[in-house]
Amino acid sequence: MSAQQTADRVGRSDALEHLARVGLVAYGVVHLLIAWLALQLAWGGGGGSADQSGALQTLAGEPFGTPLLWVLGLGLVALALWQAAEVLRYVGGLSGSGDARKKAVVGMVKSVAKAVVYAALAVSALRFATGGSSSSSGQQQQTTSGVFALPGGRFLVGIAALVVITLGGYQVVKGVRKKFLEEIDTSQASPAQLRVVTRLGQIGFVAKGAAFVVVGALLGYAAITFDPSKATGLDGAMHTVLQAPFGRWLLSLVAVGIAAFGVFCFFRARYPQRT
Template structure:
């Protein structure tokens, strides 16, 4: 049996699909919690980090929070495996040429990126479930500091910042051009639901992309100033937005956009893309 056939069987597995749906819901919940923390930060009532570590810490601090984090972690692992199966599905096109090869390369890059994101978030959820979670901002600063010690480390950090900025711009374009509709099967949804999905996706991806651009900008600034403390991740990006002119309202808009993305993830779980 070929890798593509194996990938197809894995991706069509009912058990994996159900777990992937849990993962999509978990992904949405994390974004809703980040949005809530950002709103608290904007209006002076937040003490936790407005990023994924703050969101996971919020869940861990609640009754039955740690068992819930185990469920979220397993679901996110399934979501990563689902995307990994997609990588195998695209590998056959890599040996082709022209548009077919370009489409295959693009598909592999996107899927690998999603696998990394989902796997990292799953790992973080399981760490918090076992009481070993830590601040994402602190971890990024430590990683940046360690990278500075490598030959060409400053250049690597700068490139990483530019890559993150590129990802942010891509997310914004994806939202504006509605490319996210390729990731969700709304054939069984009503016209009203489709319109809601479109609006949520547009607002969500634009807001998330804007946050990524700021995160990448801070990483690039850390490389320019040779100061790892500037690489403060998403939480630092939220504080940077807050300090801008009309920052309170800008951060509120970003938070509402991230919340819209979280709800969009629920629709993705309801209408998952068929491979």
Template sequence: MGGQRTTTGAAGRAGDSEALEHLARIGLIAYGMVHVLVAWLALQLAWGGGGQSADQSGALATLAATPVGKPLLWVLAVGLVALALWQAAEVLRWRSGWSASGDQRSRALKKSGKALVKAVVYLALAWTAFRFATGGGQSSSGQQQQTTAGVLGWPGGRWLVAAAGLVLVGVGVHHVVKGLKKSFLKEIDLASAPPAAERTVTRLGQAGYPAKGVALALVGALLVYAALTFDPAKASGLDGALRTILDAPFGQLLLTLVALGIAAFGAFCFVRARYPERT
């Protein structure tokens, strides 16, 4: 028990570290920047000026091509690693509740699971930023197709790909519901925020979460389609999902709305960096 208290205490100190918190704020700003760039690429795709893939890799490639792109990518990668470490510290901080009972245990497991998933996402994005900073980046849609092709070749691989797609669909639906019900406000401590800032956070979250949710659900649906047709080319990632929206009836308008929503999510991350997470 003493060892567990020591570990939990160390995790709590790590999570409350002022230096790590400042770096995590930089990470949130970097995360928001990626979404704003993806939104810009999606708008270009909607209005006939698309060049880079409208996804995270395209956003980072766009940033890398600017005169100050490489230094910014390093800052982005470091910030995202700090954000991942912050979430990893959250997992350890809630570890003491795993052995509790009832609602306390359920809450601890839920918080730990969400923090772990976020840490993995931030680390993956940080690695992508690092690759582009060192000149080794490549299209994430191409990587996803290669990965999907490899998994489809495994025994039962088709079911694994389909399951991954269904999970993404579920995450997307969760994002949509989270935005519509404004439940994201439960995760942010706005006690010190003026009314105007609270309204801004609310409006950005209401627009951003559903738009991101729609995009994620479509990425998941394409993965399920790839599994059903045994065709990894169908697993075209976020870029493919946005192009699917463009090909739909009124696609240009729909893609514009989704792009503006993704930009709103990016702006939400900028504002989110100002306020602490509610425990």
């Protein structure tokens, strides 16, 4: 059996798809928690990190938080495996030419990136579930410091910053042009549901993309100043937005957008595209 056939078989597994749906819901919950932390930051009502680690820490402190973290973690693992299966499906397209090969390469890169993101978030969730903790900002600073120690480290960090900024711009364009609709099967959705999904996706992807651009800019600033402490991740991006003119209102808008993305993930779980 070929790798692509194996991937198709795995990707079409009902058990894996159901777990992947749990993972999408978990991904949405994390974004809703980040949005809540961002709103608290904007209006002076909280001191937690407005990022993934802050969201998981918030959940860990709630009743039944540990079981929920286990569910989130395992669901995100399934989501990462689902994306990994998508990578193998594109292998056959590499033997083609022209647009077919380009589509396969782009599809593989996107699937790998998503699998890595989901896997990293799954590890963080499971770490909190087992009583551990982690800081997204601290990890990014530590990683940046390690890269700085490599030959041409500042150059590598600068490239990483450009990649993150480009990714953020891509998310914004994806939201504006409604390209996210290609990732969700809405054939069974009513016209009203489709309008809701479209608006949530537009708002969510634009807000998330804007946050990525700020994260990339901070990483670029760290490269320019040769100071890893400037690479503060999403939490640092939230604080940067807060310090801008009308920052409280701007951060509130970002929070609403991230919350919209979280709800979009719920619809993504309801109407998954099955390739």
